[in-house]
Amino acid sequence: MTALPEQASRYEAVIGLEVHVELNTRTKMFCGCATDFGGQPNSRTCPVCLGQPGSLPVVNRRAVESAIRLGLALGCDIAPVSQFHRKNYFYPDMPKNYQISQYDVPICLRGSLTITTAAGEHRVGITRVHMEEDTGKSLHVGTSGRIHGADYSLVDYNRAGIPLLEVVSEPDIRSAAQAQSYLSELRAVVLALGISDAKLEEGSMRCDANISLRPVGHTVFGTRAEVKNMNSIRSLGRAIDYEIARQTDLLIAGEPVVQETRHWNEDAGTTSTLRVKETTEDYRYFPDPDLIPITPAAAQVDALRAALPELPAAQRARLAQDHGLPREQAATLVAVGLAPLFERAVAAGAAPVDAANWLNNEVVGWANERGADPTGVPLAPGDLAELTACVADGTLSKKLAREVLDAVLAGEGSPRAVAAERGLVQISDTGALTAAVDAALREHADAAQRVRDGNDKAIGALVGAVMKATRGKANPALVNQLLRERLSGVDDGR
Amino acid sequence: MDLSACDAATLRTLLGNGDVSAVEVTQASLDRIGATEPHVKAFLRVLDEQALAHAADIDRRHAAGEPVGPLAGVPLALKDILCTAGVETTCGSRILEHYRPPYDAAVVERLRAADAVVVGKTNMDEFAMGSSCENSAFFPTRNPWDLDRVPGGSSGGSVAAVAAFDAPLGIGTDTGGSIRQPAALCGLVGVKPTYGLVSRYGLIAFASSLDQVGPIARTVTDAALLLAAIGGHDPRDSTSIPQPVPDLTAALDAGVDGLRVGVVREFTGDGMEPGVRARVDAAIARLGALGADVVEVSLPHAGYGVSAYYLIAPSECSSNLSRYDGVRYGLRVDGATTxxxxARTRAAGFGSEVKRRVMIGTYALSAGYYDAYYAQAQRVRTLIIRDFEAAYEHCDVLVSPTSPTTAFRLGERAADPLAMYLSDIYTIPSNLAGAPALSLPVGTDDAGLPVGLQVMAPVLGEAVLFRVARALEADLRFDATPTGRNSLAEVLA
Amino acid sequence: MSLSTDDVRHVARLARLALGDDEIVALQAQLSDILAYAEKVGEVATGDVPPTGHAYPLADVLRDDEPRPSLPPDAAVATAPQAEDGRFRVPRIVDEA
Known part of the structure; x- marks a missing residue:
């Protein structure tokens, strides 16, 4: 990657994302098999999802509702008539050697998603959202463990037929940062709707990127490469940056970009050719004659629209406006899914900025350490309100409050109860601290003298001594105040 | 009493009265199969043990006063296109040889609930593609009326079994005429019901938008009894009509007086044999004599039916048959790569007619051709439906020959696929329109071979269809016993 | 429509049929004949006539999201030409999907 910046800046990246979202329905798209994760291979299969002769698909109502809800959340038009098509190609993980998908009449069309990056707000068009079925999984047996060089493969159809939504963006994305923001925002919308657990690492959300370059100012698209296998938002950014650099080098060197599918190698940090597209694929799409049209009534669409939850963008704006949160803080709360707990805590009397800080830092940290989902933390809104109040009124220092929070999350009781039980209440009583302050001044006379000589930083050693003597329970602000009073001679005990 | 000579309605009475047992009837059927099968070869598999066990269970329940189904103890020949749990189901193809489905087709469940006794699974053109039963991967079936001739197809095995008096009832499937054409060639009643009236769940698909299961019998009443047993809504088939089967028996004997019968003008040329024309004209004249108002009607686009069909059916089949790949079930021919x-499995497992249609369909759906082929055929389909709708403004039913010819000799049309396709010229339009149609035997030609009259009705018009057929049946009193030179009767005698 | 043998080979590859040269030649003539007949649908002026997929107009046949029993253990692979550890075994895969 040797392109000089001035050469590279002659090109602009044109990026479109195709995101697959695995729905969290109880059953598969076209049969009653459970969608539970794990289990013995091929134990969640039936004649339909195994493609046994004579079996027929029947559409899962909840999957259709999920598709409509996502479409509405993305501002799409919901097609009054949509249809399932067959996408025909042979592959052993596809039980029928065709995938039931949607083609020219998908259920949702023409939406958009607004994203925010350091460069500001940007609208990314959504071409379509359509329904389809997932494939099975192949296990490649051989020394490599990958498909290339495998001796043979073993196929498990437990995943075959699990409902997917494919969200196709317009080629409106211009940078890795925008792509990351788009994926992150789409994920937040999906989580807010509760239609998928949307885990990129586990494959319940998958993202392919179509990337091409063109000279700045041109409107014609360059030849694109499709990049697959990005398993996190971070790898999406890395892969796009790599691919832009690779294509830039080719163009500067006067070499063609080949239309192909490329594989992102996370460890190497590079993309490599997966397969070159021979002309265009010939999927022989045609309407699936086993299925009939989906025609959502306007009233049904209106009812689903009315029942949509607050979406992330609206939620961020409202949190900032109603509670005076800084944008960044509001965005974090929404992103980690703690906005509902935040609002209940505020309703219970918590100071908004304090509550948001506790949630975004300590509570998220606590969940991350345990590999848990922050939205599931065992914290009552009233307890968070009580904790912020304890800090505000000086009952607990920040440090003590962290210890109390851990105990509260461990189920030991309310913050005040824990503090009392453990004797963690902050000492904010002048009388109780006087002896310790005096002892510190005696034992660290040299430090005291340096402060008097004008070295203000030396007071740290004195504060530290008092905190140590009180086992951290002294109110640091009060200790500071008492020390300064003594040292400035207002009341030096003489 | 010769139990195998009895129709289903008679057997129902005998069994209900306790005059005969289900085991006796079943055994008589199995014995008859033993005698006829070497000559006719209607069955791919005779299920004697299973049939006798079912019959014994019916007898036990009958004796104990427990409920039995409406077809209790009536032997039935089942086309090998319907899945039977744990029982080999081949669809007439090498690619499914030894395949034992893990489930029963909806029709098989309903037959079991009706207590019809399945005596065997019958031969057929591979994947129902053919009009002669010669496309079976295993062996051809012969016409009981002339053993050197074909029984028609694709449901040739079920039809030949009923024509041979192996069983009074048969189940076939009809995508372009596969019940009606063999019924006509073997002198039987065969019905293609309204699309969606009988569940396709467990019916191995040929062309999903056209395939339909239907009854085969020697009498109109038996066909009605069987359709009532297998029809009705099934939530496992998205194309199943959410309505009960129309009442077929209430008006069965109401006659045709005052009914308007349309003779389709376009269904009179195209290589129709004189013997067929004579018998069909005579039958139509009888309808007039019985009080029907006979008028001529036109289906202007029906002539494009075969063309549209040979785009739609192969396109759908090319996709439906993709699943036979050697991975999950059926034949596998090894190769170095998947x-x-x-590719080797499919080349070895499919016969030439299947390959031909898979190739046509793959081509017709491939990039650049979809609109001119499949979509255009579907638009022509719309026009054919509109033609029918216009005709039914003036008529209650339409009539035509079922097949332009009587049974042809084995091998006669094997070399010319297109000529074979034209066997279905009169039957295909009803499949495209999703409407019911029936073939009724109306006599024999000069060579003694049966001729069938096709009666067509509007969607869900089965009641009037059976009523017209019953009136004509009662008037013509056709004898379904195959006789004549080189017939089964002659050979057995 | 007249097909070349290359057309027939291309379609055979799409259809995953390993056809012999004699079959290719026979199919070239047969497919050309059949398609010539089928192409008669093009003679019909269809204008804005909508295509019909199913003659009986149904829509929105949907299933409630309630689990139904899957096949019993091992039943799925009971029909398999080759299985290993409850999975369907296939030779090495060259194409990636």
Whole structure:
């Protein structure tokens, strides 16, 4: 990657994302098999999802509702008539050697998603959202463990037929940062709707990127490469940056970009050719004659629209406006899914900025350490309100409050109860601290003298001594105040 | 009493009265199969043990006063296109040889609930593609009326079994005429019901938008009894009509007086044999004599039916048959790679007619051709439906020959696929329109071979269809016993 | 429509059929004949006539999201030409999907 910046800046990246979202329905798209994760291979299969002769698909109502809800959340038009098509190609993980998908009449069309990056707000068009079925999984047996060089493969159809939504963006994305923001925002919308657990690492959300370059100012698209296998938002950014650099080098060197599918190698940090597209694929799409049209009534669409939850963008704006949160803080709360707990805590009397800080830092940290989902933390809104109040009124220092929070999350009781039980209440009583302050001044006379000589930083050693003597329970602000009073001679005990 | 000579309605009475047992009836059927099968070869598999066990269970329940189904103890020949749990189901193809489905087709469940006794699974053109039963991967079936001739197809095995008096009832499937054409060639009643009236769940698909299961019998009443047993809504088939089967028996004997019968003008040329024309004209004249108002009607686009069909059906079949790839079930021919294994398996497992149609369909759906082929055929389909709708403004039913010819000799049309396709010229339009149609035997030609009259009705018009057929049946008193030179009767005698 | 043998080979590859040269030649003539007949649908002026997929107009046949029993253990692979550890075994895969 040797392109000089001035050469590279002659090109602009044109990026479109195709995101697959695995729905969290109880059953598969076209049969009653459970969608539970794990289990013995091929134990969640039936004649339909195994493609046994004579079996027929029947559409899962909840999957259709999920598709409509996502479409509405993305501002799409919901097609009054949509249809399932067959996408025909042979592959052993596809039980029928065709995938039931949607083609020219998908259920949702023409939406958009607004994203925010350091460069500001940007609208990314959504071409379509359509329904389809997932494939099975192949296990490649051989020394490599990958498909290339495998001796043979073993196929498990437990995943075959699990409902997917494919969200196709317009080629409106211009940078890795925008792509990351788009994926992150789409994920937040999906989580807010509760239609998928949307885990990129586990494959319940998958993202392919179509990337091409063109000279700045041109409107014609360059030849694109499709990049697959990005398993996190971070790898999406890395892969796009790599691919832009690779294509830039080719163009500067006067070499063609080949239309192909490329594989992102996370460890190497590079993309490599997966397969070159021979002309265009010939999927022989045609309407699936086993299925009939989906025609959502306007009233049904209106009812689903009315029942949509607050979406992330609206939620961020409202949190900032109603509670005076800084944008960044509001965005974090929404992103980690703690906005509902935040609002209940505020309703219970918590100071908004304090509550948001506790949630975004300590509570998220606590969940991350345990590999848990922050939205599931065992914290009552009233307890968070009580904790912020304890800090505000000086009952607990920040440090003590962290210890109390851990105990509260461990189920030991309310913050005040824990503090009392453990004797963690902050000492904010002048009388109780006087002896310790005096002892510190005696034992660290040299430090005291340096402060008097004008070295203000030396007071740290004195504060530290008092905190140590009180086992951290002294109110640091009060200790500071008492020390300064003594040292400035207002009341030096003489 | 010769139990195998009895129709289903008679057997119902005998069994209900306790005059005979289900085991006796079943045994009589199995014995008859033993005698006829070497000559006719209607069955791919005779299920004697299973049939006798079912019959014994019916007898036990009958004796104990427990409920039995409406077809209790009536032997039935089942086309090998319907899945039977744990029982080999081949669809007439090498690619499914030894395949034992893990489930029963909806029709098989309903037959079991009706207590019809399945005595065997019958031969057929591979994947129902053919009009002669010669496309079976295993052996051809012969016409009981002339053993050197074909029984028609694709449901040739079920039809030949009923014509041979192996069983009074048969189940076939009809995508372009596969019940009606063999019924006509073997002198039987065969019905293609309204699309969606009988569940396709467990019916191995040929062309999903056209396939329909239907009854085969020697009498109109038996066909009605069987359709009532297998029809009705099934939530496992998205194309199943959410309505009960129309009442077929209430008006069965109401006659045709005052009914308007349309003779389709376009269904009179195209290589129709004189013997067929004579018998069909005579039958139509009888309808007039019985009080029907006979008028001529036109289906202007029906002539494009075969063309549209030979785009739609192969297109759908090319996709439906993709699943036979050597991975999950059926034949596998090894290869160094999965791609090679699949291609070899399919080349070895499919017969030439199946390959031909898969190739046509793959081509017709491939990039650039979809609109001119599949979509255009579907638009022509719309026009054919509109033609029918216009005709039914003036008529209650339409009539035509079922097939332009009587049974042809084995091998006669094997070399010319297109000529074979034209066997279905009169039957295909009803499949495209999703409407019911029936073939009724109306006599024999000069060579003694049966001729069938096709009666067509609007969607869900089965009641009037059966009523017209019953009136004509009662008037013509056709004898379904195959006789004449080189017939089964002659050979057995 | 007249097809070349290359057309027939291309379609055979799409259809995953390993056809012999004699079959290719026979199919070239047969497919050309059949398609010539089928192409008669093009003679019909269809204008804005909508295509019909199913003659009986149904829509929105949907299933409630309630689990139904899957096949019993091992039943799925009971029909398999080759299985290993409860999975369907296939030779090495060359193409990636």
């Amino acid at each position: 791609e090679e294994m699949m």
